[in-house]
Each structure stands twice: as structure tokens, then as C-alpha cells.
Amino acid sequence: MVTMRDVAERAGVSIATVSFLLNDTKPVTPATRARIEQAMADLGYRRNVVARALASRRTRIIAMAYPALEHRFGMSTAEFFTAAAERAREQEYHLVLWPVGNDGVELRELLGQGLVDGVVLMEVQLADPRVEVLRETGTPFALIGRTTELDGLAHVDIDFDATIEAAVAHLHELGHRSLALISGDLADPRFHEYGPWVRSEAAYRRVMAEYGLRTVVEPCSDTPRAGREAAERLLQEHPDTTAILVANEYGALGVVSALKRLGRDIPADLSVLSLLMVPEVAALSDPELTFLRTPGSELGQLGIEALIRQLEGAAPLPPQLVPATLQPGDTVGPPPS
Amino acid sequence: MVTMRDVAERAGVSIATVSFLLNDTKPVTPATRARIEQAMADLGYRRNVVARALASRRTRIIAMAYPALEHRFGMSTAEFFTAAAERAREQEYHLVLWPVGNDGVELRELLGQGLVDGVVLMEVQLADPRVEVLRETGTPFALIGRTTELDGLAHVDIDFDATIEAAVAHLHELGHRSLALISGDLADPRFHEYGPWVRSEAAYRRVMAEYGLRTVVEPCSDTPRAGREAAERLLQEHPDTTAILVANEYGALGVVSALKRLGRDIPADLSVLSLLMVPEVAALSDPELTFLRTPGSELGQLGIEALIRQLEGAAPLPPQLVPATLQPGDTVGPPPS
DNA sequence: CTGAAAGCGCTTACAG
DNA sequence: CTGAAAGCGCTTACAG
Numbered sequence: 087m088v089t090m091r092d093v094a095e096r097a098g099v100s101i102a103t104v105s106f107l108l109n110d111t112k113p114v115t116p117a118t119r120a121r122i123e124q125a126m127a128d129l130g131y132r133r134n135v136v137a138r139a140l141a142s143r144r145t146r147i148i149a150m151a152y153p154a155l156e157h158r159f160g161m162s163t164a165e166f167f168t169a170a171a172e173r174a175r176e177q178e179y180h181l182v183l184w185p186v187g188n189d190g191v192e193l194r195e196l197l198g199q200g201l202v203d204g205v206v207l208m209e210v211q212l213a214d215p216r217v218e219v220l221r222e223t224g225t226p227f228a229l230i231g232r233t234t235e236l237d238g239l240a241h242v243d244i245d246f247d248a249t250i251e252a253a254v255a256h257l258h259e260l261g262h263r264s265l266a267l268i269s270g271d272l273a274d275p276r277f278h279e280y281g282p283w284v285r286s287e288a289a290y291r292r293v294m295a296e297y298g299l300r301t302v303v304e305p306c307s308d309t310p311r312a313g314r315e316a317a318e319r320l321l322q323e324h325p326d327t328t329a330i331l332v333a334n335e336y337g338a339l340g341v342v343s344a345l346k347r348l349g350r351d352i353p354a355d356l357s358v359l360s361l362l363m364v365p366e367v368a369a370l371s372d373p374e375l376t377f378l379r380t381p382g383s384e385l386g387q388l389g390i391e392a393l394i395r396q397l398e399g400a401a402p403l404p405p406q407l408v409p410a411t412l413q414p415g416d417t418v419g420p421p422p423s
Numbered sequence: 424m425v426t427m428r429d430v431a432e433r434a435g436v437s438i439a440t441v442s443f444l445l446n447d448t449k450p451v452t453p454a455t456r457a458r459i460e461q462a463m464a465d466l467g468y469r470r471n472v473v474a475r476a477l478a479s480r481r482t483r484i485i486a487m488a489y490p491a492l493e494h495r496f497g498m499s500t501a502e503f504f505t506a507a508a509e510r511a512r513e514q515e516y517h518l519v520l521w522p523v524g525n526d527g528v529e530l531r532e533l534l535g536q537g538l539v540d541g542v543v544l545m546e547v548q549l550a551d552p553r554v555e556v557l558r559e560t561g562t563p564f565a566l567i568g569r570t571t572e573l574d575g576l577a578h579v580d581i582d583f584d585a586t587i588e589a590a591v592a593h594l595h596e597l598g599h600r601s602l603a604l605i606s607g608d609l610a611d612p613r614f615h616e617y618g619p620w621v622r623s624e625a626a627y628r629r630v631m632a633e634y635g636l637r638t639v640v641e642p643c644s645d646t647p648r649a650g651r652e653a654a655e656r657l658l659q660e661h662p663d664t665t666a667i668l669v670a671n672e673y674g675a676l677g678v679v680s681a682l683k684r685l686g687r688d689i690p691a692d693l694s695v696l697s698l699l700m701v702p703e704v705a706a707l708s709d710p711e712l713t714f715l716r717t718p719g720s721e722l723g724q725l726g727i728e729a730l731i732r733q734l735e736g737a738a739p740l741p742p743q744l745v746p747a748t749l750q751p752g753d754t755v756g757p758p759p760s
Numbered sequence: 761c762t763g764a765a766a767g768c769g770c771t772t773a774c775a776g
Numbered sequence: 777c778t779g780a781a782a783g784c785g786c787t788t789a790c791a792g
Contacts, residue, residue, distance in 0.1 A: 091786095102765095102787085102788080111787085118761085132535030134785055134786065135538050136784085136785080137477055138786055139473045139768090140787090141786040142768085159502075161497060164498075168522055172491070175522070180519050183519075185509050336706075346709070424769090440778055443772095446771080455777085470769090471768090474770035475770055477783095477786085537785095
């Protein structure tokens with residue numbers, strides 16, 4: 087292994103100078119810079135990140151805490167994670183995945199090891215025990231999602247209000263007046279604090295009230311089968327529905343197939359608009375779903391950015407609420423006349 | 424931060440003794456063991472992994488190299504990755520995700536940093552430039568997948584031969600004689616060396632020849648839309664087909680919807696058997712797909728296991744070929760009489 | 761602008 | 777069975 091000492095010797099300088107150059111932490115004359123760079127090139131020097139971490143007390147490793155037991159690691163998550171990993175790498179950070187429970191116990195254990203400089207929290211609950219653990223241990227962190235009590239926490243999240251507003255406005259413009267929401271299963275103890283479902287449902291109720299329209303919400307867990315059942319229940323109880331909003335990525339696929347089974351033409355008889363979905367999943371449906379695209383890459387990157395700014399003592403990234411954007415598909419049209 | 428020195432002082436021993444106890448690397452009398460353990464508990468000591476890494480020249484960090492640009496990070500990948508991360512954590516390793524290209528350039532760059540003890544390679548190509556990089560740098564590694572030249576490389580993979588044999592046998596028993604394969608798109612330069620598609624197609628040809636049956640292969644890229652088109656082409660060219668094997672996870676969903684569009688009853692008119700799929704994707708189809716389950720968790724864990732054994736100097740894990748197992752669904756039945 | 765030296769928190773021969 | 781000490785490869789006051 088080529089060390090900094092080897093480079094310093096060959097360049098005829100001290101290791102301190104090599105370090106100053108590498109970190110751009112003190113000025114170095116062009117002449118010595120050239121000698122050091124030549125020596126590094128000759129020897130193929132690569133700085134050892136572990137030694138650097140120990141000496142600088144900064145590992146440049148970030149953990150993404152993902153509650154894999156409670157949440158399926160699906161396509162959306164994959165988008166968050168790979169975008170985050172790439173953004174981290176651009177800034178010379180590494181990203182580790184910590185599949186830890188929501189209660190914070192394992193998280194505390196791992197933090198004690200001193201491996202990471204900070205943590206990005208995914209699948210944030212309204213009251214999230216992990217936040218307390220991170221605070222107690224003094225670990226810098228950023229949320230992808232939001233707790234209820236935010237007081238100054240760095241976070242990025244979907245702008246549920248704007249997203250739902252856009253969705254309802256779009257359907258309303260087309261002429262729809264009877265809009266139902268198939269939401270998440272808030273009765274499930276794992277999810278009753280789950281932000282995306284709580285917030286999208288609240289936003290739906292608020293926006294519908296503003297439009298003076300009736301409110302119908304059908305709970306549904308996150309599987310196509312549950313989606314089918316929810317759609318069947320919905321049409322039984324509210325046969326006059328002309329457009330269905332689905333805040334449930336995998337449930338949405340079941341909604342479409344249930345309607346087809348029931349002989350409904352999509353979108354001639356009934357429109358389906360999927361909220362919060364990635365294109366890969368929308369394409370799995372036939373007809374392909376019209377949907378609001380979860381800004382997964384953006385949020386993954388912003389989450390990393392928010393954390394890295396803290397780590398580097400830069401100006402904090404203001405909270406970012408990113409709306410999902412409408413993507414055309416084949417499941418939304420005007421209501422039947 | 425509580426250090427080993429603090430523990431040693433409180434227990435009245437040297438830091439070496441604390442280290443010996445912690446690593447179980449030298450015997451310690453019960454009395455001093457008790458004192459040290461008490462001190463650790465009192466102080467809430469947690470060993471610093473970075474210092475340990477530098478001193479021991481072992482970071483206990485493993486990278487999973489994933490060519491995110493070339494391959495979608497989908498549900499199957501997520502299963503591999505989370506299972507690997509969990510298995511690593513059980514053995515006190517951490518898993519980082521390296522989204523690096525297939526050419527090995529970025530991989531070499533990252534290896535130089537000395538962060539990881541070893542690498543698990545995903546989405547292995549028949550001739551994989553990354554293998555050469557790992558060899559040159561002397562990095563321990565394990566493959567999830569297989570190159571053509573394996574000479575002794577640690578690897579775990581799907582047993583494509585056994586999987587395809589089981590699939591064909593199952594359909595043959597039901598009475599099918601006209602089986603077609605919708606495979607991957609080997610014409611695409613990104614995938615013409617992609618093991619799963621090459622191997623499943625080869626196995627199909629071999630097995631069909633053994634049964635004395637005609638061979639039909641329709642290439643298809645990994646999207647539902649491509650699957651729809653492939654199914655349409657197939658029925659055009661070979662209308663007598665009674666069962667379709669699909670070696671293409673997302674393509675399979677398109678195959679089902681194309682058949683429905685064409686008015687074919689599944690499975691009364693035509694059976695669809697998806698090879699290499701995870702249950703979450705199978706459930707997205709309506710009717711739910713009959714499929715051979717990709718052993719993602721098993722392979723993720725075995726890949727980590729194979730690597731860790733090398734890292735710890737244990738007996739090497741013999742190559743593991745794990746067959747996909749048949750999962751009942753609603754898309755396979757006897758051929759029309 | 762550059763260098764000598766202490767120190768990050770551990771592991772590991774070596775000695776007893 | 778235990779300890780003193782060197783060393784892992786860097787960073788960072790401090791001094792000049």
C-alpha cells in the first residue's frame with residue numbers, strides 16, 4: 087500500500103504538506119504542488135479513508151435507516167436509495183443501508199459504533215422514536231418525510247397538499263364531481279402513524295371541502311389484492327363515483343384490475359388517478375396508469391444534501407416540500423355524460 | 424466519547440487486556456473479565472469501529488457493487504440487497520451500496536480508498552470487467568451470478584438448469600407440447616452478456632431438445648410494453664402455442680395483459696409461467712401469475728456468507744446453485760383439448 | 761508556505 | 777494470564 091509517507095518522501099516534503107494539498111486546507115506553492123502531484127501519480131497514491139476518518143473524526147459515511155421489517159423495500163424505495171447513494175458518492179461520501187426497526191433500539195446500537203457521521207431517516211412516522219435516539223446521541227440527521235413536531239429538524243418531503251390539489255383540480259376540470267380516495271390502511275398499527283397516508287388523506291378531505299364536494303375514503307393496505315377489494319367495496323357503497331384517487335402504489339394496480347373484472351371501461355366509465363407512484367409501477371398496469379410521479383430521486387438527493395450541509399457546517403438546506411407531478415397515462419378522462 | 428482507555432482505567436487493567444476480552448483473542452481470568460465487563464457497563468462503552476479498522480486493517484465493511492445505470496434496481500434487487508444487509512449485520516459487518524458501472528473504472532477508484540474488506544458483485548456478466556479489477560487489486564469478492572470462466576471464484580447463483588427443467592416438466596405433465604419462451608433482449612448491448620437471460624435461454628433449448636419438442640424463443644426487453652409486443656408477435660407467428668414461459672420479470676406482466684386484450688382466457692386457452700420472479704411482482708398481475716420464485720433472499724445471504732468466509736479465513740463456501748421454486752398462481756392449467 | 765510532532769482509538773507482536 | 781509499547785495512516789494545532 088502506498089501511503090502519504092511514500093508520497094512525501096518522493097516529493098521531498100513532509101506528510102503535513104501532502105495532507106494540506108490533498109484537503110486544500112492550507113496554501114501550497116505551485117512548485118511543491120507540482121512535485122507532490124507528480125509523486126502521487128507516479129506511485130498511484132490513493133488516500134486511505136479509514137485513517138483519515140480516525141484522525142479527522144469524520145468518516146464520510148452516511149447511513150440510511152430503513153425500517154425493512156415494517157415497510158416493503160419496493161421500487162419507490164429503490165429510487166430513493168440509489169439516488170441518495172449516487173449523490174453521496176458525488177460528494178465523496180458513502181452510503182450504508184441500515185435495515186433497523188422503527189423503535190430506535192437497533193439504531194442506537196449502531197450509532198454507538200461511531201461508523202457514520204450522520205443518518206438519513208426514511209419512512210418517517212408522525213411521532214418517530216428514532217428521532218429521539220438521534221437527538222440523544224447528538225447525531226446529525228435529516229428526514230425524508232416529516233414528524234409532527236418538526237421544530238427545526240432538517241427534512242425533505244412530498245408536498246402532499248400541492249399534489250392532492252393538482253390531482254383534484256385536474257379531475258374537477260375534466261368534469262368529475264364524485265371523487266373517492268382509496269387510501270392507506272391507517273387501522274394497521276404499523277401504519278397508523280405513517281406520514282404519506284395520513285397526510286394525503288387529510289389533504290384530500292381539506293381540498294374536497296374547499297370544492298364543496300362529498301368525501302369518500304376507502305382504506306386499503308398496500309397490495310393489489312387489497313386494492314381490488316377496496317375498489318369493489320367502493321363501487322358497492324358509492325356506485326355514482328366517476329373518479330378514483332389512489333394513494334397506495336400497489337393497491338392502485340388492484341383497483342384497475344377490479345374495475346376491469348367488473349366490466350367497467352377505464353377511463354370511459356371511471357377514471358383512476360394514482361397519487362405517489364413511480365413510472366416503473368405505473369407501466370405495470372394495463373391500461374397504463376395516469377399518475378402523479380413520486381419525486382423519489384429528487385427527495386433522495388435532497389435528503390443527502392440536507393445532511394451533508396450539516397456535516398460540513400454549511401448553510402442549512404431549508405425544508406423542501408416537493409410536489410408529485412402529473413404524468414399522462416390511459417386511465418383518466420372526462421366522466422361519462 | 425468513552426474509550427477503551429477509560430474502561431481499562433476503571434477496571435484497573437491495561438487496554439490490551441480489554442482488547443483481548445472484547446475480541447476473545449486471548450484468555451482472561453473470570454475475575455478480571457468481570458471487572459472489565461462491569462466497567463464497560465458502567466461507562467456505556469462502545470468500541471469504535473474506525474479505530475479498530477485502522478489498527479486491524481479490517482474495516483468489516485462490504486460493498487455490494489450494483490450497476491444501477493445498466494440495470495433497474497427493482498423488487499428482486501431490493502430483495503437481494505436487504506437480505507444481504509441483514510445477514511451482514513448479523514455478522515457485525517456493514518453493507519455499502521456502490522452504484523458503479525459495469526466497466527470497473529469506478530470500482531477501481533473506490534477500492535483504492537481502502538474502505539471495504541471485500542465486494543459482492545451483482546448482475547454479473549459472462550465476461551465481467553469488474554472481476555479483473557478485483558483480482559488485480561487483490562480484493563476478496565464473491566459473485567451473485569456467474570462469469571463464464573469461473574476457475575475457483577466464489578459464487579452463488581440461480582440454478583437455471585434445474586429451474587427450467589422443473590418449469591418444462593410441470594407444463595409437460597399438464598399436457599402442453601407447444602411451449603414458447605419469451606426471453607430477454609440479448610440483442611441489447613447492455614444485456615447480451617447478461618447471465619440470467621443467456622443461461623435460461625440455453626437451458627430452455629437444451630431441455631426442449633431432450634423432450635423432442637420444437638423450440639420457439641421470442642426476445643423481449645424488460646418492460647411490460649415489450650412483453651405485450653413479444654406476446655403479440657409470438658401468437659402471430661406461432662398461434663398453436665399453448666404455454667408461454669417468460670424469463671423476464673416485468674415483461675411477464677405485459678404478456679398477461681396482451682393475452683387478455685387479445686381475448687385469450689388464461690389459463691383455459693393459454694398458460695403463462697413466469698420464470699424468476701418475486702411474489703410481490705407476481706401479485707401485480709391479474710390473474711396472479713404462476714411463477715418460479717427467484718431465491719433472492721437466499722442468494723443475497725449466501726453471497727455475503729461466501730465473502731465473509733473468505734474474509735475470516737474460514738473454509739470456503741462451495742459454489743451454490745439454488746433453483747427457483749414453483750409457486751402456484753392462476754395462470755397455468757392444462758392445454759385446451 | 762512548510763515541518764516536526766502529537767494524537768485519533770484501537771490491535772498486536774513481544775516480553776514477562 | 778497481563779502489560780508496555782509500537783504502529784495502523786492519516787489530520788491538525790503549533791511553531792517557524
